[in-house]
Amino acid sequence: MDQDYATYDDDKLLSLLIDRDNRAFSEIYNRYWPLLYKHALRMLKEGNESEDVVQEVFTKLWQKAPQLPSDTSIGAYLYVSTRNAILNFFSKNQVHHAYLTDLGQFLDQAQEITDHLIRGRILTKLIEEEIEKLPPRMREVFELKRKQNLSYKEIAGIMDISELTVKTQMNKAISTLRTKFGSHLPSFFISL
The missing domain is CATH 1.10.10 (Arc Repressor Mutant, subunit A)
Structure with a gap:
């Protein structure tokens, strides 16, 4: 007889998830994905990034399911995981943004220095040619x-x-x- 996983409470679904039940995972996903996505969207203000964050949370849930304690509140676990994923996203983007900014400044300075050196070499060559004359x-x-x-x-x-x-x-x-x-x-x- 086919069970209706939608009628199971979170504790029952977690117990099945720990045992690697795909249908339990699907039910948890369907139950929590919209809430987690709205939360991520509210924080990130970008749909694709929000989807990526929530997808990452569910991927880690599946990977770590066998190690989860049986008394874990699945809703709290997913919410905290989403919050942490958002914070990690912000942290990576700040580092990435800072790196790109620094790299851009370095390249601008390097270009100026290179241009200056090239102009200096050209001028020196022209002066040497005039000295020869x-x-x-x-x-x-x-x-x-x-x-x-x-x-x-x-x-x-x-x-x-x-x-x-x-x-x-x-x-x-x-x-x-x-x-x-x-x-x-x-x-x-x-x-x-």
Whole structure:
């Protein structure tokens, strides 16, 4: 004779569920799913997420049924499980949201740094090309001053020219570069 599980109270259904009775599980599901879904929907404000949370609760109920104490209040158990699943959902989403926010900021900064480095390399290459176009003596003065960090006096001694000539050649080199690059010329090349 086929039993009508809808007439069973929660205690009887729990007893059958602990023994892995599929029909008892179906009755508990049909009895509590609408209430748990409404609660989840009220908290999460999103239907799909609410369904997922309630489905997870029932999946865990089936998995843990054999370990449940026989005096468990199935309604209270499901309600607390749903509440905990909602809290876990919020917790995961906050961590996920924080991670995505941090990742987005990191990627933005990395992009800015990369763009800055690329522009810097391009500018350096263009400056080097313009330095190569300087007249030989002017280029040599400029390179001794900027690349080897020598004083005007040291450059004058190496090139066997006066300090005034060194200073004049350096000023002309900087003026030429400043005309070409304007405000984009790094201060390293401008300062005397």
